[in-house]
Amino acid sequence: MVVESATFACCALVAWLAFGVKVFELRGKRADPALCALVPALGLCGFAFAAAALAADGRVDRWLGAGVVALVSHLLMLCWVLGLLAVLAHWTLPGAAARSTCRVLAVVGLTVVGTQTALFAAGGFRSRFYLVDGPSRVVDLVYLAPCLTVVELAWLVAVVQCGRYARAARGRHLVVGLRIAAIGAGVLLPHGPVRAGVLLAADRARSAWEVGLALWQGVGMSLLLLGITVPALCVRVTASRGWLRDVRDYRALFPLWRDICTALPSIALHPPVAPAVERLVLRDLRHRLYRRVIEIRDGWLVLRSHVDPHTAHEVAASLSTTGLTGPDLQAAVEAAHFHSALVAYTDHRPPAAPEPVRLRTGEDLDGEITWLVRVARAYTDRVGTTSR
Incomplete structure (x- = not known):
């Protein structure tokens, strides 16, 4: 029974992983009745397969009595499929x-x-x-008939509804998830009738079928759970990638933003902190990133008159000899403008440019962030990471 126990344990792990993903999704969608039904159903599915793994192992029966763990597994599985039917009802009915x-x-x-x-x-x-x-094959079949009937109904409804809505759904991740769920339910659909047939088989044949039936159920259930989880998981992966990008951009802007705010403290909503403390900021990053971009641009409005146009042309010519071209050259030139303007401002030099130097801007806020990150990196790499 080692293979069966390991298979059911893997199914329990998959179910609990799906449960964790959906719990995270539930935090922002507590008014969604389908999701509220799906979360506890997935938890029950995990417990059902955990009990099935213990039942297949057989050692727990020595303490609780023969077949008790299997009974608990069957009842939990029944609750899981009823929960799945409730989810499908909320998805498809008013x-x-x-x-x-x-x-x-x-x-x-x-x-x-x-x-x-x-x-x-x-x-x-x-x-x-x-x-x-049980004491006879017929008793076994009568015992499991109600549960098998409900389970088969759930798989049939899942195949029909997931297949139907996969054709009408919008969004690639949702379509893929529904199709995988339909395939998983389709794999599980013949499992019940075959299981009923195995119940009537001789002991030797029945024992030989147990491994195959467990693997069959494990594959089908894993596909079904994967299909249910894929849309939310893909959303979380996309959101995580965006969050990591925001962390990278927020930290890349820090040296330039810090030097500007040190020279012009009044533009900063929150004053600069030590780099070690800065790295601990991980929440509300999108708002903080927007604020940092705005403060850098506000600082430039004050500093731009301190850039000498003649010196600016000389800087551009000098940097062009370093092998930089295109946007990289332009970013390096703008970083040099920031540096020279900060030096002039902090040395209390009078404004040098009646016609301020103009800098490149992004087409939208995301484009602005992308460009300023490039400028900030050039500032860090070529001008220095500390204030003058």
Whole structure:
């Protein structure tokens, strides 16, 4: 039973990973009834497969009694698929109809749980296989029939609804997720009838089928859970990439912004701090990044009159001999303008340019950030990282 136990443990891990992703998504969507139903359903799925792994291992039965862990696994699996049906109802039906369907599912779930528990208590089951082993093959089938019926219904509905909405959905990640979920449910769909057939097989044949059935269920369930998780996971990955880009840009602007704010303290909403403290700032970065760009531009409005146009041309000519071309050359020239203007301002020199030097600007705020980051890096690399 090692293969079966390992397979079910992997399924439990996948379910809990999906649970974690959806819990994170739920923080901003607590009014979404489908998501509110999906999160606990995924948690139950994880516990169902964890119990299945323990049941397949068999050692826990020595403490709790033969077949008890398998019964718990079956009941948790039933709750998971009922939760999945509730999610599909919220996805596909109007609010009132979805709530009515959920009430029906709750009644069905309570009925099946009660029936299966009563059959287990009256059946004299033992635990030689992952599925509890009753006094006869017919008793086994009667015991599992209610659960298998609900599970097969869930897979059928999942195949139909996920396939239908994958054709109509917008957004590449959502379409891919729905298709993967439909494939996973399609893989699981024949599992129930085959399982019922195996229940009626001889002990030797039944034992040989157990490994294949466990792997079959593991593949199908992993695909289904992956499909459910892919859209939210892709959104989180995209958001994380944006956050990492903001961290990089925010830190790249620091030397230029710090020197400007040191010379012109009045433009800074928050004064510069030590670089070590600066690296601890990880929240609200988008707002902070916008603020930093605005303060750099505000500082330039004050400093630009301190750039001598004649000196500016000489700087541009000098930098062009270093091998820089195009935007890199322009960024280096602007970095030199910032440096010379800061030096002149902090030395209290009078303005030198009746017609201020104009700098390049971005087409929008993101373009402005991209350009100023390039200028700030040139400032750091070619002018220095400390104030004069």
